Amino acid sequence: xxxxxxxxxxxxxxxxxxxxxxxxxxxxxxxxxxxxxxxxxxxxxxxxxxxxxxxxxxxxxxxxxxxxxxxxxxxxxxxxxxxxxxxxxxxxxxxxxxxxxxxxxxxxxxxxxxxxxxxxxxxxxxxxxxxxxxxxxxxxxxxxxxxxxxxxxxxxxxxxxxxxxxxxxxxxxxxxxxxxxxxxxxxxxxxxxxxxxxxxxxxxxxxxxxxxxxxxxxxxxxxxxxxxxxxxxxxxxxxxxxxxxxxxxxxxxxxxxxxxxxxxxxxxxxxxxxxxxxxxxxxxxxxxxxxxxxxxxxxxxxxxxxxxxxxxxxxxxxxxxxxxxxxxxxxxxxxxxxxxxx
Numbered sequence: 001x002x003x004x005x006x007x008x009x010x011x012x013x014x015x016x017x018x019x020x021x022x023x024x025x026x027x028x029x030x031x032x033x034x035x036x037x038x039x040x041x042x043x044x045x046x047x048x049x050x051x052x053x054x055x056x057x058x059x060x061x062x063x064x065x066x067x068x069x070x071x072x073x074x075x076x077x078x079x080x081x082x083x084x085x086x087x088x089x090x091x092x093x094x095x096x097x098x099x100x101x102x103x104x105x106x107x108x109x110x111x112x113x114x115x116x117x118x119x120x121x122x123x124x125x126x127x128x129x130x131x132x133x134x135x136x137x138x139x140x141x142x143x144x145x146x147x148x149x150x151x152x153x154x155x156x157x158x159x160x161x162x163x164x165x166x167x168x169x170x171x172x173x174x175x176x177x178x179x180x181x182x183x184x185x186x187x188x189x190x191x192x193x194x195x196x197x198x199x200x201x202x203x204x205x206x207x208x209x210x211x212x213x214x215x216x217x218x219x220x221x222x223x224x225x226x227x228x229x230x231x232x233x234x235x236x237x238x239x240x241x242x243x244x245x246x247x248x249x250x251x252x253x254x255x256x257x258x259x260x261x262x263x264x265x266x267x268x269x270x271x272x273x274x275x276x277x278x279x280x281x282x283x284x285x286x287x288x289x290x291x292x293x294x295x296x297x298x299x300x301x302x303x304x305x306x307x308x309x310x311x312x313x314x315x316x317x318x319x320x321x322x323x324x325x326x327x328x329x330x331x332x333x334x335x336x337x338x339x340x341x342x
Contacts, residue, residue: 002309002312002313002316003309005312005316005322005325005326006046006308006309006312006313006329007046008326009046009048009312009325009326009329009330009331010048010049010100010326010329010330010331010333010334011045011046011047011048011049011268011308011329011330012047012048012049012050012051012267012268012329012330012333012334013045013047013049013050013051013268013269013270013272013305013308014051014134014198014200014201014230014267014268014269014333015051015053015110015179015200015201015230015232015269015270015271016050016051016052016053016270016271016272016305017053017055017271017272017273017276018034018038018052018272018276019052019053019054019055019072019075019076020055020057020072020276020280021033021037021038021275021276021279021280022034022037022038022075022079023071023072023075024279024280027074027075027078030075030078030079030082031078031079031081031082031083032082034079034082034083035079035082035083035086038305039083039086039087041304041305041306042105042305044305044306045304045305045306045307045308045309046308046309047105047305047308048100048105048106048330049096049100049105049106049108049330049333049334049337050105050106050107050108051107051108051109051110051134051200052076052107052108052109052110053110053111053112053134053200054069054072054073054076054109054110054111054112054132055112055113055139056068056069056072056113056115056116065115065116065118066116066117066123067116068116069111069115069116069117069127070116070130073109073127073130073131073132076089076107076109076131077089077131080107085104086104086105087099087104087105087106087107088104088105088106088107089107089108089109089131090106090107090108090133090341091131091133091341092341092342093337093338093339093341093342096108096334096337096338096341097338100334108133108134108337109130109131109132109133109134110132110133110134110135110136110177110200111127111132111134111135111136112135112136112139112177112180113136113137113138113139113143113148113180114135114136114137114143114145114165115143117165118143118144118145118161119144119145119161121161121164121165121168124165124168124169124172124174125168125172128172128173128174132174133173133174133175133337133341134174134175134177134198134200135169135174135175135176135177136176136177136178136179136180136181136200137158137162137165137166137181138180138181138182138185139180140180142154144159144161144162145158145159145161145162145165146158146159146162146181146182146185146188147181147182147184147185148180148181148182149180149181149182149183149211149212150182150211151182152182152183152184152211154182154184155184156182156184156185157184157185157187157188158185158188158189158192162185162188163188163192166189166192166193170193170194170195173340173341175196175197175198175337175340175341176189176193176195176197176198177197177198177199177200178197178198178199178202178218178222179199179200179201179202179212179232179269180212182211183211183215183218186214186218186221187218187221190218190221190222190224190225193225195225195340196225196226196227196228196336196339196340197222197225197227198222198227198228198229198230198336199214199222199227199228199229199230199269200230200269201230201231201232201234201269201270201271202214202229202230202231202232202269203231203232203237203238203253203257204216204219204231204253204256204257204260205218206256206260207238207239207249207252207253207256208237208238208239208240208253210236210237210293212232212237212293213232213237214229216260219257219260219261219265220260220261222261222265223261223262223265226336226339227265227336228265228266228267228332228333228336229257229261229265229266229267230266230267230268230269230333231250231253231254231257231266231267231268231269232269232270232271233250233268233269233270233271233272233298233299233302234271234273234293234295234297234298235297235298235299236293236294236295236297237293238250238253238299242297245297245298245299246299246300247299247300247301247302247310247311247314248314249299250299250302250311250314251311251314251315251318254266254268254311254315254328255318255320258324258328263324263327263328264327264332264335265332266327266328266332267328267329267330267332267333267336268308268311268328268329268330268333270302270305270308272302272303272304272305273295273296274295274296274297274298274303274304275303275304277295277296278296308329311328311329312325312329315328315329
């Protein structure tokens with residue numbers, strides 16, 4: 001029953017950094033590497049809808065950030081064009097529905113933090129032309145647009161360029177992603193936003209007091225816009241002690257967010273990063289410690305997309321109704337993108 005339900009569901013993953021690993025190969029290998037390494041995992045996990053973030057490593061910042069941003073966007077298009085029977089880059093709701101109807105995986109390109117754009121807000125229109133449909137404006141640290149959650153002590157909202165970026169994204173129809181944004185920045189966005197916003201990979205601060213997680217007030221704020229909060233699977237954001245980094249703890253975060261924001265406002269944003277980091281060539285990821293968090297720690301069985309049926313099984317075992325499980329594992333994200341990218 002569990003596997004049957006999972007296979008019937010639209011399973012949406014709103015944050016997988018696989019583009020980092022694929023784009024690290026020579027361009028002529030991009031399509032084949034994706035087909036051999038990542039496509040089987042997405043298929044095994046039942047993923048139907050995958051948001052692909054473009055994240056730029058520090059080694060490319062600031063001078064090479066725009067070039068690497070364009071390279072990774074190109075990588076997304078090339079891997080899709082090289083695997084037309086399996087995946088498609090989707091630009092709008094009709095693209096997504098057509099792709100799902102054909103039994104293929106719908107890919108949506110996202111930007112994480114926009115280091116290649118920074119204060120040049122006019123370039124948001126450029127990346128929109130290239131297929132970007134979701135974007136955030138900060139990571140852990142400070143950008144010309146806003147402060148990330150690692151800089152919460154500054155109490156800073158969006159800069160004037162950040163406000164302009166939000167307005168431009170709303171004009172173009174790009175989904176604004178609040179994940180990684182500092183607390184004051186989230187409040188500022190919720191005050192200014194005229195369109196629904198999204199958290200692509202954020203968990204519940206009530207269960208794990210970490211700046212990367214969202215408070216109950218923030219969860220309610222996102223839901224009030226009509227948005228979706230997609231739960232981050234990264235183990236250190238779920239629990240402080242390694243022995244507590246379990247599937248049950250992940251399910252606790254999912255159920256908490258559903259109870260606070262509402263069942264129509266929760267999804268999955270796994271942030272599968274361990275394989276990506278293990279796969280990249282040093283010195284990129286040697287001894288990486290993301291503001292005190294070891295990103296290689298993972299919930300057992302959920303190191304990558306293949307384990308996603310465990311989430312469906314766990315929710316059903318807790319007595320979550322099938323209709324709600326279908327919403328959580330991807331139905332809500334599918335609906336949200338259908339409305340926002342219409």
